[in-house]
Amino acid sequence: MSDRTHRSRALAAGALGGIVLLTGAGCAWDGLNSLPLPGAQGNGDGAYEITIEMPNVTTITRNSPVRVNDVNVGSITAMRVEDYTAIVTVSLNEDVRLPANAHAKIGQTSLLGSQHLELFPPPDGDEQGTLSAGDVIPLERAGVYPTTEQTLSALSVVLTDGGLAQFETIAKEFNTALDGRELDTREVINQLETTVSGLDDQRADIIAAMEGLDRLARQIDEQNDTLARALAQMPEAVSLVNGQKQQLTTALVSLGDFGNKANQIIDAGGGQDLVDNLRDITPVLEGLANAGRDMTRVMSSLITFPFPQAGIDNFLRGDYANLYIHADATMPRLAESLLLGTEFGNRMAGVEGYLGLAPNPLASADPFSLDIPRPDPQADPYAAPDLAAGGDPAAPGPDDPAAPGPGGGGPDAATEEAPR
Known part of the structure; x- marks a missing residue:
């Protein structure tokens, strides 16, 4: 058999194998991107898959890289559409650690570079849990960075219909207004800076005043x-x-x-x-x-003595009230209460309190039995008594009817004249 025959058989076998492969793949063939690329991230041992709900996938395709901090850590393995939402499945390397509430956005590597999927922690720093296999990043935590086409489109709107041509007119008029007034303008700017700084320093007081006005408005409304x-x-x-x-x-x-x-x-x-x-x-x-409060309380008690007004309001339930007083006025009780510590209290507490006070020994003395010295009848009745000689200034004179002796009306004279 010639070499030409062997070559023909090999070509036929290769064609047959290609036909069989294409027939087995059927409609699953979507180009080379439908097949896993060798050497792509996220295809090694220990890799895990997560699902991301995207509002728009732009021009991203399967096998596009997945990045964390601009480092490739995985790749997109599948994309499908459910209820007008793109469902993207990505495969990540085993050593990728992200919080369970991570975010995802589609970005562009450079101005004219390829697109990729970026994963990053929540911007507010509130990290929760750990992202693991089978987790889903919902639609509210997914998005798309502005593409080059969107940026150029927005810039074209500004340059054409955005009024950019009027900037020259505005700048010219502004220079004309400030020409020759630079110092005044600078002073105005300095004063404005001082005013703004003062307002900023008083920000807390201004907020408090506004809150007070708000409370006042609510009270007025009520x-x-x-x-x-x-x-x-x-x-x-x-x-x-x-x-x-x-x-x-x-x-x-x-x-x-x-x-x-x-x-x-x-x-x-x-x-x-x-x-x-x-x-x-x-x-x-x-x-x-x-003492004002205590004084008013005392005055109110004096009016209703011996009961305070507060007690009367609770005690008196009608127009009249009966009062019964049991007063113990015995000597021992008076000595222990009202007369305690006084001379009367001490005397009434003893025997004298029961039997009475002892009589004064001089209370019933007979004045005629007193031994009173007789005065000299020749002495001047108006002369002061000689105290040195033992005279008594209270002794009666010679003409005193109560004086003893012949000239007086003493007891001797009464005795002598009685027989007459």
């Missing part, structure tokens, strides 16, 4: 009915004040006269003396002020 009634009664009050205008004027004039008189009194009496008197009376007034 008192709308009361304010309405007050405004309705305001004309009557104004009319009443207008009718009392003469009396109010007279009161104010009298108050002014009183002030003038007070000034005259202060000037005539010396201002320093008045100040000293007021300073001296200050402690007294302070004491009265401190």
